[in-house]
Amino acid sequence: MLDEAVRPAALRPGDTVMLVSPSGPTRPERVARGVELLTGWGLHVRVGAHAYARSGFFAGEDALRVADLNAALADPRVRGVICTRGGYGAQRVVDAIDMAAVRRDPKVVVGFSDITAVQLALWRGARLATIHGPGAAWVDERTPEQSAQSLRAALMGTEPVVVKRDPAEETARVSVPGTARGPLLGGNLSLLTSSVGTPDMPDLAGAILLVEEVDEPPYKVDRMLTHLRRAGVLRGLAGVAVGQFTNCADGWPVTVADVLADRLGDLGVPVLGGLPIGHGHGQVTVPVGTPATLDVAAGVLTVEPAVR
Amino acid sequence: MLDEAVRPAALRPGDTVMLVSPSGPTRPERVARGVELLTGWGLHVRVGAHAYARSGFFAGEDALRVADLNAALADPRVRGVICTRGGYGAQRVVDAIDMAAVRRDPKVVVGFSDITAVQLALWRGARLATIHGPGAAWVDERTPEQSAQSLRAALMGTEPVVVKRDPAEETARVSVPGTARGPLLGGNLSLLTSSVGTPDMPDLAGAILLVEEVDEPPYKVDRMLTHLRRAGVLRGLAGVAVGQFTNCADGWPVTVADVLADRLGDLGVPVLGGLPIGHGHGQVTVPVGTPATLDVAAGVLTVEPAVR
Numbered sequence: 001m002l003d004e005a006v007r008p009a010a011l012r013p014g015d016t017v018m019l020v021s022p023s024g025p026t027r028p029e030r031v032a033r034g035v036e037l038l039t040g041w042g043l044h045v046r047v048g049a050h051a052y053a054r055s056g057f058f059a060g061e062d063a064l065r066v067a068d069l070n071a072a073l074a075d076p077r078v079r080g081v082i083c084t085r086g087g088y089g090a091q092r093v094v095d096a097i098d099m100a101a102v103r104r105d106p107k108v109v110v111g112f113s114d115i116t117a118v119q120l121a122l123w124r125g126a127r128l129a130t131i132h133g134p135g136a137a138w139v140d141e142r143t144p145e146q147s148a149q150s151l152r153a154a155l156m157g158t159e160p161v162v163v164k165r166d167p168a169e170e171t172a173r174v175s176v177p178g179t180a181r182g183p184l185l186g187g188n189l190s191l192l193t194s195s196v197g198t199p200d201m202p203d204l205a206g207a208i209l210l211v212e213e214v215d216e217p218p219y220k221v222d223r224m225l226t227h228l229r230r231a232g233v234l235r236g237l238a239g240v241a242v243g244q245f246t247n248c249a250d251g252w253p254v255t256v257a258d259v260l261a262d263r264l265g266d267l268g269v270p271v272l273g274g275l276p277i278g279h280g281h282g283q284v285t286v287p288v289g290t291p292a293t294l295d296v297a298a299g300v301l302t303v304e305p306a307v308r
Numbered sequence: 309m310l311d312e313a314v315r316p317a318a319l320r321p322g323d324t325v326m327l328v329s330p331s332g333p334t335r336p337e338r339v340a341r342g343v344e345l346l347t348g349w350g351l352h353v354r355v356g357a358h359a360y361a362r363s364g365f366f367a368g369e370d371a372l373r374v375a376d377l378n379a380a381l382a383d384p385r386v387r388g389v390i391c392t393r394g395g396y397g398a399q400r401v402v403d404a405i406d407m408a409a410v411r412r413d414p415k416v417v418v419g420f421s422d423i424t425a426v427q428l429a430l431w432r433g434a435r436l437a438t439i440h441g442p443g444a445a446w447v448d449e450r451t452p453e454q455s456a457q458s459l460r461a462a463l464m465g466t467e468p469v470v471v472k473r474d475p476a477e478e479t480a481r482v483s484v485p486g487t488a489r490g491p492l493l494g495g496n497l498s499l500l501t502s503s504v505g506t507p508d509m510p511d512l513a514g515a516i517l518l519v520e521e522v523d524e525p526p527y528k529v530d531r532m533l534t535h536l537r538r539a540g541v542l543r544g545l546a547g548v549a550v551g552q553f554t555n556c557a558d559g560w561p562v563t564v565a566d567v568l569a570d571r572l573g574d575l576g577v578p579v580l581g582g583l584p585i586g587h588g589h590g591q592v593t594v595p596v597g598t599p600a601t602l603d604v605a606a607g608v609l610t611v612e613p614a615v616r
Contacts, residue, residue, distance in 0.1 A: 088530065091534050226400055227502045230399065
């Protein structure tokens, strides 16, 4: 039996949010559009002390990245923690997250991709419901107006989030009929796989697993799903919500949809592909950690809000 | 305390070896040179029934690949099982390996890369010492005469295998002084990482870990090593033998040697980089599963033979 999620308060106009970079580096000009959007929704945007730091492929050394994250999580004036982007590096620091601060004052945490590692850690350490959505390094070409509205609704609204299968998505034909209900958990497949055998791997029994990926060829997606299967972490799953698998083609005559159908199709649970959640065009924001319903016939994933 | 390895009999002229393809597909012309070498050493080469099968990126469907492997392992006339190549696919079938046959009649098993999965399974299921070396899909440009002699010595000789650090290898500067002794376990880093949380992940306490990789950018090597660290599987390690990390550069100003130095340098155990073991030029063959000594000052890894 899964614990109930802790839901932070919805953001309201006048609230302060903090931009942090737990993974890869960014620059002020790259988050300018994100800041503009957040400001336009009435939020005050502060930037973490080291959000623009650089050290190799990280946004500054481990100690700086987690210091920013912990400063944002501990500051009572900060109501939302917005990751600028993913990249790589969160798993190096998540064991140093100040979980006492998170439990004392749960707040909205937004991001995806490498930030899945932060979200899995917050789920483990504080049962915090978080928000799987674009970071502040916003690009209108990938995430146009409807993506902005989706993020705003997940941050500031308290209605369930409804995501419909997009028949144009490459994974749309990945489908096992049925309906499922359980907390939506997961995110980026690489990060989930890199959590196997660590305390951050969530107990997926009774859960709906969300998976999305970018820039991984089909054989590596096969390897990751095979790893999850062999590690036993998919046992007792309620269903699978398949998001975008972006730039996941290579030269072989096997598509990522073939691989997903093969590795997820025989689990004996409903699977809904084609959800516009991930690194692709028109990314929709979804809560993670809260109860969800997967209705494959209707092609709809409905998720209770992460905020209250 | 690790169990002692089971050592198969060394191959002798007149023995029969079987070529199998548990992972990716190959063609007769691609193994021609390997067959020529093996035949030249006095071995009779048989080809598995489905060694040239194809199904997507696999050498035939799962059932065919493991059927070939099990046929070779069970046939008393076959004294050596030579994998044609790696690729991807072994983890999909290793749980169906006939371990009773392996325990009943242990034989030489050769391969590397994706075949690490087979070797980890054989270690788990039968404590079989195996041989980490080139497959039958032999290319003289990558594995010239000295590589052939190294494979022959590991298959047909019973002397310890001595591998010297090559200062020209990219990982040669990855070094933590000291000496270590323990069974040599490991192989391809991706495959090792994909075994975390499965029964095939070996207990590395007291062991010397062998790692090599190909075609993975530094940040992914960092992620894999971070995964192993966070999963606790490196606790109690005796030392690390760092092989070739081939084609592991990307556009970032961080090299794979930087990453290896960072993630392995603080484990508190000797680390010897620059070993010509892996996907690079001049690959040396080494036993896995048998006692080894790592002498960083001398730049030498010495491994007891896999055969008796």
